[in-house]
Amino acid sequence: MATNLVRLLESSIRSNNAGVASRTLRVFSSQQQQSEQSVEDDEEFRVLNLRTVKQQARKRVIKKEVAPPPRTTHMPVDQDWTAVWSGPRSFHPASVPLPLRQGYTERGAAAPSKYANAELMKIPNFLHLTPPAIRQQCEAIKKFCTPWPKGLESEATWKAIFPVEVVTTDYCHSLPTIRHPEARRVTITLKLTDLKFDAHAKDKFLRLVGDRYNQETGVLTFVADRCPTRKQNYDYALYLLTACYHESFITEPWEDSKSEADMEVYLFERNKAKVSAEAILNWNATGEKQAPSATYADSVEKLINEGENEYNIAKYKEEVLKMLKIAI
Amino acid sequence: MYLTRQLRQLPRSRLTRHIASGNGPHYTTAAPQPAAEHIEIPKRIERSPTDLLQALASTVGRDATAPHYKYHDDPFLIPMSNITKRTYALSKEAGRKAANWIKEEHRELFMHQEAQPPIEKFAPSMVFTEESEVDASSLQLLVSQGELKDAVLVYNLLVQKGIEVSDALKQSLLELVCFYNNEEPLPEEYIEERWFMQNSRRRERHGKTWKDGELAEKLYAAIEPKTPQSYAALIRGMAKYLQCERAYALLQEANEKRIQLDTNTYNAIIQIVSFIKDTAEQRWQMCTSLLNQMAEQQLKPNLGTLNAVLECISTFGNFKLARSSALKVLPEFKQLGIVPSLGSYYYLLIIFCRERAPVSHVIIDILNDINGKEFKVEHPKDTYFFATAMDVCRNHLHDKALAKRVDELLHTGNNYDLIGDSFKEGIYYRNYLALLCQTESIEDFMRTYDILVPNIYIPEPGIMEEILRAIEINGAVEHVPRIWSDMVIFDHTHRESLLLYVLRIMVDNRPNPELPAQQQLPEQCANVAWDMYNKIEESAKRIKKVSFTGQMLGDILTLLVRGNSSFDKATQVFTYIDKQQHRIPGTPADSALFEYVEASILNKAPSQALMALQYAVENNMETTPLAKRIYEGFTLSEVHLAKLKSLVGEGFLTK
Numbered sequence: 001m002a003t004n005l006v007r008l009l010e011s012s013i014r015s016n017n018a019g020v021a022s023r024t025l026r027v028f029s030s031q032q033q034q035s036e037q038s039v040e041d042d043e044e045f046r047v048l049n050l051r052t053v054k055q056q057a058r059k060r061v062i063k064k065e066v067a068p069p070p071r072t073t074h075m076p077v078d079q080d081w082t083a084v085w086s087g088p089r090s091f092h093p094a095s096v097p098l099p100l101r102q103g104y105t106e107r108g109a110a111a112p113s114k115y116a117n118a119e120l121m122k123i124p125n126f127l128h129l130t131p132p133a134i135r136q137q138c139e140a141i142k143k144f145c146t147p148w149p150k151g152l153e154s155e156a157t158w159k160a161i162f163p164v165e166v167v168t169t170d171y172c173h174s175l176p177t178i179r180h181p182e183a184r185r186v187t188i189t190l191k192l193t194d195l196k197f198d199a200h201a202k203d204k205f206l207r208l209v210g211d212r213y214n215q216e217t218g219v220l221t222f223v224a225d226r227c228p229t230r231k232q233n234y235d236y237a238l239y240l241l242t243a244c245y246h247e248s249f250i251t252e253p254w255e256d257s258k259s260e261a262d263m264e265v266y267l268f269e270r271n272k273a274k275v276s277a278e279a280i281l282n283w284n285a286t287g288e289k290q291a292p293s294a295t296y297a298d299s300v301e302k303l304i305n306e307g308e309n310e311y312n313i314a315k316y317k318e319e320v321l322k323m324l325k326i327a328i
Numbered sequence: 329m330y331l332t333r334q335l336r337q338l339p340r341s342r343l344t345r346h347i348a349s350g351n352g353p354h355y356t357t358a359a360p361q362p363a364a365e366h367i368e369i370p371k372r373i374e375r376s377p378t379d380l381l382q383a384l385a386s387t388v389g390r391d392a393t394a395p396h397y398k399y400h401d402d403p404f405l406i407p408m409s410n411i412t413k414r415t416y417a418l419s420k421e422a423g424r425k426a427a428n429w430i431k432e433e434h435r436e437l438f439m440h441q442e443a444q445p446p447i448e449k450f451a452p453s454m455v456f457t458e459e460s461e462v463d464a465s466s467l468q469l470l471v472s473q474g475e476l477k478d479a480v481l482v483y484n485l486l487v488q489k490g491i492e493v494s495d496a497l498k499q500s501l502l503e504l505v506c507f508y509n510n511e512e513p514l515p516e517e518y519i520e521e522r523w524f525m526q527n528s529r530r531r532e533r534h535g536k537t538w539k540d541g542e543l544a545e546k547l548y549a550a551i552e553p554k555t556p557q558s559y560a561a562l563i564r565g566m567a568k569y570l571q572c573e574r575a576y577a578l579l580q581e582a583n584e585k586r587i588q589l590d591t592n593t594y595n596a597i598i599q600i601v602s603f604i605k606d607t608a609e610q611r612w613q614m615c616t617s618l619l620n621q622m623a624e625q626q627l628k629p630n631l632g633t634l635n636a637v638l639e640c641i642s643t644f645g646n647f648k649l650a651r652s653s654a655l656k657v658l659p660e661f662k663q664l665g666i667v668p669s670l671g672s673y674y675y676l677l678i679i680f681c682r683e684r685a686p687v688s689h690v691i692i693d694i695l696n697d698i699n700g701k702e703f704k705v706e707h708p709k710d711t712y713f714f715a716t717a718m719d720v721c722r723n724h725l726h727d728k729a730l731a732k733r734v735d736e737l738l739h740t741g742n743n744y745d746l747i748g749d750s751f752k753e754g755i756y757y758r759n760y761l762a763l764l765c766q767t768e769s770i771e772d773f774m775r776t777y778d779i780l781v782p783n784i785y786i787p788e789p790g791i792m793e794e795i796l797r798a799i800e801i802n803g804a805v806e807h808v809p810r811i812w813s814d815m816v817i818f819d820h821t822h823r824e825s826l827l828l829y830v831l832r833i834m835v836d837n838r839p840n841p842e843l844p845a846q847q848q849l850p851e852q853c854a855n856v857a858w859d860m861y862n863k864i865e866e867s868a869k870r871i872k873k874v875s876f877t878g879q880m881l882g883d884i885l886t887l888l889v890r891g892n893s894s895f896d897k898a899t900q901v902f903t904y905i906d907k908q909q910h911r912i913p914g915t916p917a918d919s920a921l922f923e924y925v926e927a928s929i930l931n932k933a934p935s936q937a938l939m940a941l942q943y944a945v946e947n948n949m950e951t952t953p954l955a956k957r958i959y960e961g962f963t964l965s966e967v968h969l970a971k972l973k974s975l976v977g978e979g980f981l982t983k
Contacts, residue, residue, distance in 0.1 A: 080391070082387065140387050144373050146371070149370065177444035
């Protein structure tokens with residue numbers, strides 16, 4: 001009973017933290033508890049308090065705000081999803097009413113749910129590009145579109161009527177500047193067959209444009225990026241095209257001095273073979289002179305330009321026999 | 329476009345433009361030869377840089393479950409009370425302010441300009457000190473930018489250095505100073521601060537704030553000879569900041585000197601007529617004389633004149649005079665072809681719909697007039713219309729259909745921009761919800777409630793009480809759990825009247841288990857009651873304390889007993905009642921104890937039942953039915969029987 005009383009007192013004293021009462025405690029307490037008390041006293045000796053230090057304000061218990069349930073719980077089933085998720089943003093489980101799961105787990109376990117799931121936040125989502133959203137946006141910007149011109153329904157027609165293609169690129173990027181160095185680049189393409197040439201002009205044109213002409217596809221490409229703005233580059237590309245075209249029709253005086261040694265290809269017309277063939281055909285003939293046939297000329301050119309192969313030789317033989325009217 | 333134009337000039341070529349599937353626009357030039365038939369290429373439809381964005385934005389509707397887009401869409405960050413709404417929005421703006429401060433404080437770090445084209449706002453602003461080299465052109469620039477403080481500083485420097493400032497420049501500085509009363513205005517980009525600004529701060533109409541004898545008047549004195557513009561600027565400034573007597577005196581001086589003033593200056597004076605004259609008759613007389621002066625000077629009145637005259641009329645104490653003069657003014661302005669703005673209608677509403685005046689249905693005519701129209705802000709008072717109109721609908725006419733029409737008008741086009749600020753929006757929705765919950769059926773009302781609460785409007789405790797009253801009248805106890813969870817989130821749980829109301833509704837409307845919609849209700853009600861019990865116990869530690877009353881605890885007990893699985897909780901509550909019976913004022917209702925005893929019979933807990941009986945005996949309540957029920961319901965053991973007898977005496981069995 002006595003120990004009980006002591007304990008009761010002790011607890012009340014501790015709670016009151018009153019130094020005065022601790023002396024009265026000693027009167028009642030047993031030996032063992034006295035020693036305990038002295039140990040406690042030793043441990044925290046009192047400090048002489050010269051300047052009164054303000055007691056620290058009690059820590060305020062921060063009231064925790066009640067977080068509402070995720071708003072998916074009160075979304076109606078027939079809601080307008082485009083209003084909920086109107087633009088690109090990273091995934092948020094409280095706004096997406098889908099039971100999504102993603103992530104790696106041990107075999108057999110279900111993938112982690114959408115809450116606190118970094119996997120779902122990492123990947124880009126296309127929740128803002130649902131078919132209805134795209135439909136709505138297309139409807140909204142339709143008023144800025146003009147109808148497709150009549151008479152240009154097939155690709156063949158519009159390629160025939162508008163042979164020159166101009167390609168430029170606009171860039172959308174997140175930098176402080178809205179200018180992009182690549183945006184000034186202008187590419188003009190057209191088919192060589194859409195331009196009209198004679199043989200000399202064509203040859204000269206191809207020499208002028210060099211590797212801007214793709215022999216395999218027959219497409220001519222002008223890329224201009226030397227001027228600072230797109231407009232200037234576009235003008236420059238068109239100027240190049242126009243200038244090359246008109247330049248190719250001009251025959252300079254020095255072009256006539258091209259000798260047989262300067263020729264890139266063998267031409268039947270300006271060679272000895274033609275003279276010889278004519279001499280053979282017109283041997284002893286009077287009156288109208290005979291000319292060697294075009295097919296013969298062709299076969300000779302082929303034989304010399306492409307080299308001797310079985311086909312060319314056979315063809316040549318056939319033509320010679322035909323020309324000399326020798327029957328085998 | 330320029331490409332098209334360029335190509336048109338090329339000989340032998342025509343151009344069209346189409347969107348190809350590639351990475352950019354393709355332009356093709358036509359060769360004329362195969363174009364046998366004429367191909368018409370449509371002209372490009374002109375659009376401004378933002379037209380496409382606006383078209384796309386128009387496809388996005390309002391999501392009722394989402395907060396306003398200025399807040400984070402996350403349950404922990406969605407504001408759930410008016411205070412948090414304000415705090416979150418303003419702290420976001422405070423971040424912007426801090427960034428601005430850093431930019432100005434460490435200007436040397438922000439001198440580079442990487443943006444192309446340069447963004448002026450990202451560069452630190454120019455600093456002018458006493459030593460700065462200034463000339464008239466820098467003053468010109470500052471005035472055009474509206475930098476009041478710097479402009480004044482530079483002007484003073486110029487005067488010190490004796491540099492000549494042209495009269496035109498002085499005039500524009502005078503206009504700037506008069507407009508802002510030589511006080512730095514709140515920067516334009518702080519939208520949230522404007523939206524949440526305390527109503528008392530924005531109410532300038534308290535008294536004179538004009539700074540007498542300061543810069544504005546010095547500037548005015550420096551302009552020689554006086555031009556009509558300088559008179560106009562000073563008069564308007566004085567009128568705006570309520571230096572009424574001098575403004576009027578200046579007007580008379582200008583008239584004596586035969587100086588032609590403009591309409592807006594007269595408007596400013598008409599606005600302050602109520603400060604110059606005291607009685608309604610004098611005010612009206614002065615108003616008409618000012619209008620006559622305008623007519624003499626052949627000034628054409630505008631919308632500002634109409635609103636100023638109506639404002640003057642709205643201050644008349646004499647109700648009949650106000651009405652008749654308003655009716656005189658309106659047709660005259662209509663003849664002049666002036667279309668009233670929402671501000672004019674606002675004045676009409678406060679002229680016609682007064683508290684101590686006969687009921688007026690002017691709002692119906694107004695709504696017929698402006699139904700489905702889209703408005704732009706034209707007058708400062710335009711933003712007062714919607715809040716006032718809804719107030720009239722609720723307090724003056726009490727008409728649900730009208731309120732709906734006003735709401736429809738608010739949601740037409742961009743009219744929502746004219747709601748004003750958070751304060752006016754709050755008034756608007758407070759009136760709207762209060763009116764609807766009094767007049768609509770509870771189902772319809774809850775539909776509106778779901779749309780508006782909590783993201784657009786959060787009901788104050790007074791409105792919550794109105795809503796609870798509507799629920800009580802309709803006996804729609806099934807909505808109580810929903811309302812209770814809202815009350816917890818909006819922090820209304822420390823209002824004793826609201827708690828009692830919620831309990832009363834749930835106790836009085838015993839859910840009918842036969843209806844499928846109400847099968848879950850007893851459980852839910854028990855949960856609400858238990859939640860409330862815990863909340864009240866917790867609140868004992870707080871400053872805003874709610875204390876239990878016997879009635880309240882009895883209701884909680886009843887609800888817990890009605891829930892099927894909450895008998896343990898009920899026992900806990902009853903133990904609390906029993907132990908604290910000296911602290912709790914009042915006792916639970918008899919019916920609560922009786923239901924508790926019934927439940928203990930069901931749960932076969934005779935000692936709980938006897939405890940209830942003992943409590944009833946100690947508190948002098950009706951005991952006989954309780955004792956009877958206990959005796960009949962249980963097969964009591966010897967001990968229990970002895971206790972029963974000791975509590976009510978032996979005689980009750982024979983009665």
